[in-house]
Amino acid sequence: MSTSTVSFTANPALAKRRQVLIGEENRSIKELVVGDGTATSGGKEDFTRSVRGELVMEATRDVIHVKKSLQTSPPRRSSRKPKTERPRWLTILRVLTKNLSILIVLFGLVQMVQKLALRSGNVSDNPPINDSSSEDISVFKQRLLEVEESVKASAKVTEGKVEVVNQKIESEIGGIRVDLNKKIEEQELKLTNELKKLDGRTSNLEESLVKLTTKEWLAKEEFDIFFDEYRKASGLDNSNSHHISLDDMRAFAREVVKDELIKHAADGLGKVDYALASGGGFVMKHSEIYNLGKRTNWFYDNSQVKVHPDAERMLRPSFGEPGQCFALKGNSGFVDVGLRTAIVVEAVTLEHVSKSVAYDRSSAPKDCRVSGWLREGNNNNNGEEKKIHFLTEFTYDLEKSNAQTYEVLESAGTNVVDTIRLEFTSNHGSPAHTCIYRLRVHGHEPSSSTLMVSAQY
Structure with missing residues (x-):
């Protein structure tokens, strides 16, 4: 028996196999017993004896096999570490502690449920109520009433205090509003006064700027x-x-x-004017005149006579008076002027009314061209055409002075002429007429040799 015990504990595989065999034998026995109800008691004993003999033989075989295995191979060490079993008393203590805590929690829940039921007044009549619990309930209700009364009293007190505080705040805010309104009104008066002063300064500044713009500054x-x-x-x-x-x-x-x-004082420019009417200059021919709004002279026929009686206004000083000019029809035209003598032209001056006294300057000529020729050498007796010399061309600028002088080109500086033609191709905006206030011609008288050479050519 000792040998079988050692083999059983030493070889767990054999022990499992033995258990399996025992289990199978037990099943077979039960099947035989249950399945065949006609078996006799003698048969049962023989069967058990045979089974016991087989088991003993099987056990001896297992023991022999275990001995051989112990002799041939050394015992193997398991790599797994054995689990440390907890002591039984510790497990019991833990279970008791858990159960005790669960009981305490349950007891507390029961107590809470009872108190809540007593407070709400919904406790059933079946469970008995002792005198101490009823006293506690009455004391609790009395305390609740006292707390409610104290809360109501404190609420009334706080309401009174809040009303007092609100009244104080409203009175303070009213005083602040009055002060602010006064200050705002004072600031508005100050601002209006300052704005009036500023408006006065602005108007003065505008007037001074207008004066500055009207003045002619030196560029x-x-x-x-x-x-x-x-x-x-x-x-x-x-x-x-x-x-x-x-x-x-x-x-x-x-x-x-x-x-x-x-x-x-010497005619405004200090230069000799060879086209001056009082000095011998005269108008020989001009384009169609402008007669709108004026009574025409019945002695004058514009289609037959070449020169209008008022044409000499262009060759006399106008003294800056508006309207003292000679008006030609349209925005283009010409004027032929005979000089007092033959000269070498150096410059031409065209004058219009000053912008400081003018009503309208749109009738002033703009793009002009000046040419000249010599009448004495071009009498056309031999059928030859007169030799016209181009002298200069210019643009009259309204932003400059009213009397503007233009120099003659260098290429025409030696030509001797006694007749000048002023031709304008545009004016400064007037489609009806163009006004010429004064035309001046400046130069010097040539020597006799220069005059003979110019007559030949």
């Missing part, structure tokens, strides 16, 4: 010309121009102003 180019004239008159060059003083320039400007005043 940079004109100042450069004036400065160059001052240096030439003073004998200075570019190296010592920084030594010029302001007083010296003022003195030079005074002299220039005096000279200009003298020129203005």
Whole structure:
């Protein structure tokens, strides 16, 4: 028996196999017993004996096999570590602790349910209620009533305090509003006064700007010309121009102003006018005149007579009076002027009314062309055409002075002429008429040899 015990514990595989065999034998026995109800008791004993013999033989075989295996092969060590079993007392203690905690929780829940049922008044009549619980309920209700009364009293007190605080706040806000309204009104008065002052300053500034724009300022180019004239008159060059003083320039400007005043007294320009009517100049021919709004002279026929009686206005001083001009029809036309003598033309001056006194300057000529010829050498006796010399062309600018002088081209500087034609191809906007206030011709009388050469050509 000892040997079988060792083999059973040492070889777990054999032990499992034995258990399986025992289980199968038991099943077969049960099947035999249950399935065949006619078996006898003697048969049962024989069967059990045979089974026991087989089991004993099987056990001896297992023991022999185990011995052989122990002798041939060394015992194998299992790689797994044996599990440490917990002590039985620790497991029991844990189970008791869990059960005790569950009981405590259940007891507490029961107590809470009972209290809630007592408070709500929904407790059933079946369970008995002792005197202590009824006293506790009455005390609890009394306390609740006291708490409600205290809460109501405190609410009334707080409401009164809130009303007092609201009244104080409203009174303070009313005072602040009054003060703010006063300050706003004061600021509005100040702002209105400042705005009025600002409007007055703005109007003054606009007036001063208008005055500045109407004045004729000296442009940079004109100042450069004036400065160059001052240096030439003073004998200075570019190296010592920084030594010029302001007083010296003022003195030079005074002299220039005096000279200009003298020129203005001498017909405004200080130059000889060979087309002046009082000096012998006359109008030879002109384009169609403008008679709208005026009574025409019945002695004058525009289709037959070449020169209108008022044409000499172009060759006399107008003294700056608006309307003292000779009006030609349309925005293009011409005027032929005979000079007092044959000259070499140097410049031509065209004058219109000043913009400071003019009603309308759209009738001023704009794009002009000047040419000349010699009448004495072109009498057409031999059928030859007159030799016309182109002198200059220019554009009259309304932004400049009313009397504008234009130099003759260098190529025409030696030609001697005694007749001038002023031809304009446009004006400054008037489609009905073009006004000429005064035409001047400047130059010098040639020598006798120059006059003979010019007559030949």
